[in-house]
Amino acid sequence: MTPAPLSVSVPARPFRPATTEPVWLRRSLIVAVLAMLSVLVLAPLVTVFAHALRDGLAMAVASLGNRDAQSAIRLTLTIAAISVPLNAAFGIAAAWAITKFDWRGKAFLITLIDLPFSVSPVVAGLCFVLLFGANSAIGAWLVASGHPIIFAVPGIVLATMFITFPFVARELIPVMTEQGRAEEEAALTLGASGWRTFLTVTLPNIRWALLYGVLLCNARAMGEFGAVAVVSGKIRGQTATMPIMIEMLYNEYLSVAAFSMAALLALLALVTLTLKSALEWRHADQLAAARRH
């Protein structure tokens, strides 16, 4: 088995597996993508903090201390505290009804749940103004009875809920579809009640996906601007949320104050992203279903 003598020598080329691109292309793609991402995403983030701290940390913190700023922060937290749990409850109920039962019109209903994704926040706000505003029959009665919805906190909650409506359901539906119904059926045959089955079997199985959905929902709820701008009336100290305050301060050329408020929200976004990445890292198996579709 002696090989034939080498008659033609093939110039030595570095071997490249058939499923990869040439090194020069790989390198330039990585560099190009990183450069783009730095310009598009990281630069704005850095800008927020740079402008907030332009006159020092003390000035930035001080600008958040006045009454209107404090009220905006409180209001934003209140709005999130009401709308996120409600949307989580909706998400769980919808996912249970959709994944554990087969019924007519399911596909259509899922489309309706997704509807807020494709409606402009401003149009969403407009819808609530038309429904509950002072020029509508319901609105006039609400104002007369002293419980207005538009230009008041309830309107902001409703608009926020509309914008973040699909978030939790969208995370839970694929996960629960993948998990099927066998475990719940097993629990029932073992004599567990419906609630017990849900609390001890279903909930532990979906908790990370639920947390993931709540996280995204919360980030959007605290940051919503367009819909809230329309329904809130922008009353300083009463219906001005943090994003609305940012706009008002910015338009008054109070740059440090505006960017300090923005930095606070940016910090929230960074915390959200960190938690989200940690969840994806630790609980990839449960979240994988949602990422596939």
Add this chain to the structure above:
Amino acid sequence: MPYARRGLLKAPSPLPGFGLSFGIMLTMLSLIVLLPIGTLLLRGADMGLAEVWRIVNTERVWAALGLSFRAALLAALFNLVFGLALAWVLVRYEFPGKRLIDAAVDLPFALPTAVAGIALTALYAPNGAFGSVLLDAFGVKVAYTQLGIWIALVFVGLPFVVRTVQPVIEEIDREVEEASATLGASRARTFGHVILPMLTPALLTGFALSLARSVGEYGSVIFIAGNIPMKTEIAPLLIVIRLEEFDYNGAIAIALAMLSISFCMLLAINLIQIWSRRRMGAA
């Protein structure tokens, strides 16, 4: 309970809670989504098609609608290409800091739009870090022009294509790429004729999501746009202006125009998607 709802259920189920969960779902969906949107549609119907058309068919409204959809389309197109490259790099290549970059892709999603808006404006304003360089070196003005609107929309639409395409790239069967190579195809040809067709449905989904988000975007745009009527005034802003003038019919008409154009675009994308899925021979 299941038996009580047999009319709706396709098959009886041993699991409990259908009535309760379905009830909560339908009630909340109706109150939060269907009732408000229904009100808008009803008010539009009250006005009549002719009146809606009369309001929409003015120069300023057409300019705003045209700008909103054109800028969103161009931004979504950019994100289609850039998002594909980004997703490819994140799945296929190894480099330091990859996890950080992966997390950064979601920043536009997590960062409130008003924050993004003022940050982009500060960056691209004529005296901003990027804006001054672009103005001095190339004479290009970004903030307060349509270019600025485009950049804001690229920012908000960025995560969608990446996040829909990424899992599909992860699941590509390497054997298929190898098969193409053994048949003599260059890497470029393999990408164009084998990989790209496999990614098309996901790319279209990402494109549609990015487009839908950009068309209605308000918060991140109004700061950088300059808001000059006929030039840099987007449709959502015009709705807000009409509302501030208490011109409800004006606002309704523009909102309905936006909804119908969005609906037609998403329908078109959906049809292309169904067609491309069918071409894949849905197994």
Add this chain to the structure above:
Amino acid sequence: MQIEIDEIAKEFGPATALHPVSLSIPSGALIALLGPSGSGKTTLLRILGGLEFPTSGRVLFDGQDATGLTVQERRAGFVFQHYALFRHMTVFDNIAYGLRARPRKTRPSAAEIDRRVTRLLDLIQLPDIARRYPSQLSGGQRQRVALARALAIEPRMLLLDEPFGALDARVRKELRGGLRDIHDQTGLTTVFVTHDQDEAMELADLVVVMSMGRIEQVGRPNDIRARPRTEFVRAFISA
């Protein structure tokens, strides 16, 4: 084409997939690489096809060093274990793929491609499926389409990775004869990988028994049955 494997070794990081192995494959032979999983048979096949690069050693085609040739330059008809058909293309487009991928000056005309694909569909005895998609085919049909696609590029050799592995027992028996017929008609040097000793013994001119990255024995089926050279071969073929 005659294939010479000269002291080929392959390491994946710290793991050794192939200890240096040498093997001479006569032109026009039908060879089986037989062994359990992890024996290195698929790695060896992939090195022949240019899908893996050996850590050391050379591959010679008709006496010429082919070690540095890219996958595309090797022109090896490769049939993958799960066929790797292009799901978004019809059977016709799958088979025509390699011809259309050729540079313009050597690319056949559309009419010529049409003629060749039709002839290949006749060869695999599936003349009527040109317009179908892979998802509409049975497992056995997919395997034959993959074979036709590999033959379309006028390969210098045919390499098959577990060509019958994904099929049920009945179809498997049927298609064995099909592969033998195609080999006899085309006269191509053919190497296939299998873990099924019946398959190897029935089909191949020459069987190469492998284990743990080494070649245990090379011989005609009858010789291997009659005179297993190592304890491993004896145990493996009597299993």
